[in-house]
Amino acid sequence: MRKLLGIFIIFIFAAVIILPAVIIEGLSLFRPPVQVQEGRQLVRVYFHQTGTVQILPLEQYIAGVVAGEMPAEFAVEALKAQAVAARTYTLKKIEEARVKPDELHPHADICTDPAHCQAYADDDVLRRRWGLFNYWRYKNKIQEAVRATQGMVLTYQGKLIDPVYHANGGGRTERAADVWGRDLPYLQSVPSPWDKDAPRYQSTVAMTLEDLDRRLGVSLTAVPAASLSPGGGAIKVLERTATGRVKTIKIGGKTFAATELRRLLGLPSTDFTWQVQGDNLIFTVTGYGHGVGMSQYGANGMAREGKNFAEILAYYYRGTRIENR
Known part of the structure; x- marks a missing residue:
């Protein structure tokens, strides 16, 4: 009888004391993330997927941009650098929209299309991407990075810069002048050896000659295979940038800027070589993105070596300053 009474008392104790404590501790896993301090600044965002504008x-x-643009597994200092770059880009777009609205989103300051502005990931997307448990951990991590840099922007001679960024520069970033024809003192080429750790540091793109003809409006299927190989004449690099990337190229009698060719063929970058395999052209591509400004994998590599976000930004955006706006 005493034994049963002892078991009963233990059961009651567990039910009244221990079980609620376990439940409360478990629920802490599902607490909302630490909220970013909100300022008065608002931004009109055009969601290109739905065609709607949200304020x-x-x-x-900015927290949604960081989550959409950079892997949450990256070091915190890299996430902070991304937050400052994204904030600078956004405020610059707001300034520009006041003077001249963008034709693609005239009623908004910025859009969620990464090919035009910046990527953005909302909570529904992040829950699917990260899973329920990682959602809270990563969301908190990103919001802490945004909060730690709140109000910080990059300037050059007192003006907001154009803080472009890309996934990885293939070992060295590119000058803005060689990509967009506009020289900016803070967007110069710098070594980025950390890019070699990126999963898409080097990739291949295979394309049939028929598909290439269709995309480019040429007739390579009628050209002898030997002429398609490097040095064969049917495909010839006319100009390279200082970093060795293709700048202009002649294909089947037509001349293309490498940036346009990259868009038409869906190549990861303009740093490529090619070879012929039967009826296919195989492109070997180094790097991912336009290559100008901050390399995101480079930023993560620097952070893992102990550099802080200010040092990362100063390295990729030469001569700039961090200011509070």
Whole structure:
């Protein structure tokens, strides 16, 4: 009887004391992330997927951009650098929209299409991407990075810069002048050896000659295979940038800027070589993105070596300053 009474008392104790504590501790895993301090600045965001415009607090929007643009597994200092770059880009777009609205989103300051502005990931997307448990951990991590840099932007001679960025520069970033024809003192080429750790540091793209003809409006299928190989004449690099990337190229009698060719063929970057395999052209590509400004994998590599976000930004955007706006 005493034994049963002892078991009963233990059961009651567990039910009244221990079980609620376990439940409360478990629920802490599902607490909302630490909220970013909101300022008064608002941003009009065009969601290209739905064709709608939403007005969001700036810092909330920046957290969504960081989540959409950079892997949450990256070091915190890299996430901070991304937050400052994204905030600078956004405020610059707001300034530009006041003077001349963008033709693609005239009623918004910025859009969620990464090919035109910046990527943005909302909570529904992040839950699917990260899973329920990682969602809270990564969301908190990103919001902490945004909060730690709140209001910080990059300037050059007192003006907001154009803080472009890309996934990885293939070992060295590119000058803005060689990509867009506009020289900016803070967007110069710098070594980025950390890019070699990126999963898409080097990739291949295979394309049939028929598909190439269709995309480019040429007739390579009628050209002898030997002429398609490097040095064969049917495909010839006319000009390279200082970093060795293709700048202009002649294909089947037509001349293309490498940036346009990259868009038409869906190549990861303009740093490529090619070879012929039967009826296919195989492109070997180094790097991912336009190559100008901050390399995101480079930023992560620097952070893992102990550099802070300010040092990362100063390295990729030469001569700039961090200011509070």
